[in-house]
Amino acid sequence: MKTIEIPRPDDWHLHLRDGAMMEAVTPESARHFARAIIMPNLVPPVVTRADAEAYRERIIACVPEGADFTPLMTLYLTESTDPSDVADAFTSGVARAVKLYPAGATTNSHSGVRDLDKVMGVLETMAEIGMTLCIHGEVTSSDVDIFDREKVFIDTVLDPLRRRLPELHITMEHITTKDGVDYVAGAETNLAASITTHHLMINRNAILAGGIRPHYYCLPVAKRELHRLALRKAATSGDARFFLGTDSAPHVDPMKECGCGCAGIFTATNTMACLAQVFEEENALDTLAAFTSVNGSAWYGLPVNETKLTLVRHDEPVEFPERIQTGAGTVTVFDPMTPVYWSVED
Numbered sequence: 001m002k003t004i005e006i007p008r009p010d011d012w013h014l015h016l017r018d019g020a021m022m023e024a025v026t027p028e029s030a031r032h033f034a035r036a037i038i039m040p041n042l043v044p045p046v047v048t049r050a051d052a053e054a055y056r057e058r059i060i061a062c063v064p065e066g067a068d069f070t071p072l073m074t075l076y077l078t079e080s081t082d083p084s085d086v087a088d089a090f091t092s093g094v095a096r097a098v099k100l101y102p103a104g105a106t107t108n109s110h111s112g113v114r115d116l117d118k119v120m121g122v123l124e125t126m127a128e129i130g131m132t133l134c135i136h137g138e139v140t141s142s143d144v145d146i147f148d149r150e151k152v153f154i155d156t157v158l159d160p161l162r163r164r165l166p167e168l169h170i171t172m173e174h175i176t177t178k179d180g181v182d183y184v185a186g187a188e189t190n191l192a193a194s195i196t197t198h199h200l201m202i203n204r205n206a207i208l209a210g211g212i213r214p215h216y217y218c219l220p221v222a223k224r225e226l227h228r229l230a231l232r233k234a235a236t237s238g239d240a241r242f243f244l245g246t247d248s249a250p251h252v253d254p255m256k257e258c259g260c261g262c263a264g265i266f267t268a269t270n271t272m273a274c275l276a277q278v279f280e281e282e283n284a285l286d287t288l289a290a291f292t293s294v295n296g297s298a299w300y301g302l303p304v305n306e307t308k309l310t311l312v313r314h315d316e317p318v319e320f321p322e323r324i325q326t327g328a329g330t331v332t333v334f335d336p337m338t339p340v341y342w343s344v345e346d
């Protein structure tokens, strides 16, 4: 039986939610990951330093005893965010980054930004103090096709913003297209991208071919196969600008399996096993650690974790739970639609 050892991974984009859901999903991430950047899209959102401090305490209360898991907090950018509160949250170590959701782009984004001019003061402050802006990179206009929204965002929002404020440190989150890969790879400084596990494993057929499968619906929506292949190439390349952000985004099953289902795929439970499978298929197990444990920490200015994680290659495919129980209801675990021969050693 083959095993590989990597520095304990970090998740640079994670949804833990709150309350009963958070109690159940936090241990799923804490089992394998040492740190995670926590998304602020609660209802109401995590906007201020005080909100982030209180949310961090609630998360820490859900980390099982003996587990070593540090939540890194983000602030949800609104058009009335106060630049001095953001600076204060950063310098005091409460928040690592600010999250920009174009209003209406995704789950719980209605308090997001409609007019970038209204947040330039905050962004200028962030550029000065070296605080990262994490971006959900999709335009929201109903006349742009949903499969084109990432590319149009790059051309009409991200690139102009980077020209206007080149000093700003930007993470383009959960990129899903070859356009996103090429744009990030072509940028010399101050731009990097996270990539999810599921976008390395599925294309849009998973959602739509042979029946509609709501558990594969997330935003940005999975694209054509050529985009998945470009993402796999970027993730396995070792290039320091690409790193893991699972975007594990739990919704209870009735909210997914209905006439207007929520966007989000829950991958915390089997992400590391799935990634080992992807990297093995690409003959790139030697760059797995760069993607999951090294590149992201360098980008966020943190040391690589000293503890290790061991992955085990089995002769037969491994079974994962189909769903987990939470106090809010059941949550379906990502099924990669392909055999996975890896597991994490306990």
Ligand SMILES: NC(=O)N[C@@H](CC(=O)O)C(=O)O
Binding pocket: 015, 041, 106, 107, 108, 136, 217, 218, 219, 220, 247, 249, 250, 263, 264, 265
């Ligand atoms: N990725 C998703 O499909 N959903 C996320 C929001 C997000 O990251 O865009 C969620 O909060 O459910």
Ligand SMILES: [Zn+2]
Binding pocket: 106, 136, 173, 174, 219, 220
């Ligand atoms: Zn998003």
Ligand SMILES: [Zn+2]
Binding pocket: 013, 014, 015, 039, 247, 249
């Ligand atoms: Zn997300």
